[in-house]
Amino acid sequence: MIDYTKTLKRGGNVTHYRDTYACIHLDYLKDNVETLYQKVRKPLMAIIKANAYGHGYQEVANMLKDNPHISMFGVATLKEAIDLRNIGIEQDILVLGGIPIEDLDLVIRYDITLSLFSREYMEEIIKLYHHDRPVKVHIKIDTGMNRIGLKSKEEFEDILQACKSSIFQVDGVFTHFATADDENQKDAYEKQINMFYEIIGDHTFKYIHCQNSAAMMYHHDTRSNLARIGIAMYGVDPAGEECDALKQAMSLYTRVVMIKKVKKGERIGYGLTYTALEDEYIATLPIGYADGIIRANQGRKVYIQGKYYPIVGRVCMDQMMVKVDEDVHLHDLVEIFGEHISLAQMAKELSTIPYEIVCLVSERVERIYVK
């Protein structure tokens, strides 16, 4: 067990002046990449959108850029792609969503790859194009998710033909699964993957990719030559289950700022929704919903010095209260999630998915990188 009570003290690198920290194990990310690579044995596109799922895109990208298994990076927005270029990432960067076409100049200037997902989008790009370098694209096929992508072989052939005689450089083709994480919907996965390969037909591409973390972990596919590694890289099982094969990279900690004794019948927090059942010790923690710990956490537990204690009263924007006992002291370290409370468990208790919890950890929370 790692003793964070000593290591997570304010130190030279602390910049947020607050005892609330997300602790990120970059080595765990590296180990998870290796684990997933051994499973699929093909090059990987590291998905580091949304600030690397809350883990900090700069540190994550810098750690991954020399990893021999990582061939490309995937992000959601043009800004995220440009941010990666600006910190020196040289590999191809694919923007998985659409971009405002007015920003096409930036796509060319920063050598970003776009997802090409509809005839209309393609025509808008052609209209604004006035460059001497082609627009790099991966064609997105919608095989059932109904988000973005071409929905038929005809549309695909049509776009492919238009791309040949135009300004585009088609580097890849891809699709995204809606149910790869769900063992009760394997038929939907099968339908999607079959449709993907039927639409591509005999065409060849530098990159053919469809696997996300769940598809890599729970299914088998040898026809694609690149896999997109997202949540599993951060050490979280895509189906939201406990998973020994992966190492959860992020933990969230804070420290007790005040302890008081309240009398039986006293009430706590906004709305006075909790009433002390007896004389009780209440600890106040400097973390709240503006840090990503949403109000639905009321009633859940945190971990302090070997025991679990309930969050009482409403979670405030910046603070929350916990019912403790004599064993808890001022400045004690509090685990919100980590070694003793997994993201999988927390997500279940909140009726959500681990993705949402890590993405919500806000900029205000200091990230400390542990090696």
Ligand SMILES: Cc1ncc(COP(=O)(O)O)c(C=O)c1O
């Ligand atoms: C198109 C696309 N590919 C890959 C991923 C990564 O998925 P995961 O984190 O489940 O591996 C995402 C995530 O939303 C995505 O939208």
